[in-house]
Amino acid sequence: MKLSTTSQYAIRVMIFISQNSDIKIFHAKEISEKLSIPYKYLTKIMSKLVEANIITSTRGREGGYSIAKKSVNIKMIDLVKAVDDSLHDTTCVLGIGLCNENKKCALHDEWREPKESMLNMFCNTTLKDVSEEAS
Template identity: 25%
Template sequence: MKLSTRARYGLKALIDLGLHSENETVSLQSIAERQDISVSYLEQLMAMLKKAGLVTSSRGAYGGYRLGRPAEEISVGDILRVLEGGLEAAVCPGIENDGTCHGSDVCVAKNVWKRINDSITNAVDTLMLGELIEESRIAHEKKG
């Protein structure tokens, strides 16, 4: 499974947001500067994340963004599904447009694709944003 720039930058932006929004909202400009991501690209990502309820925003002089739920309740899978759509790394080539598969009763390869997809789903759904924020906080403290 290869993640798009949208997913990689979106995850970086949410980790940054979690690190810096404990007491106040965070501007896209400040995230853009720290993460070296264009503000216009961040606006697109945040619009998707806001629509999904993963971030909230406020307007005005002290406006900005913050997480829409506690970081401990947001999985990496939640984020990736919003930014990437589905998470399937492998799709069975025998599946028709209507979802049927000619030969599914004798095909053992489908089990390979299912196991790969189940493993990815399990990995991203059990890895929480809060863990990544804490790891980032520790890394920044060690750096100085």
């Protein structure tokens, strides 16, 4: 019961970028080393974030990645959706295709609250929220 590694990486990368707003451009190598994410795996994820207009990239020498919009306008759910949408199949906890209010799986009612709590968290939490917290 966890986010995909890909989603976890995407979130960690964006928090890192957001927390270092003094840096204007980030290189894949740098992010990879700082966050211990395999370089080639990271660049694949970055491309997805670029495609989703969360990150802008500059190619060539002196190029790199930078954040495309204010962190207050980036929700956690956006990050997950951009890379693999691993939250999408949280719909039915028993993985039953046809499970909805009319035709409920056995755990449907019990699962409602945890599911909503989880989805609400991802929908209502912004990158700014989590980047500002102390540790």
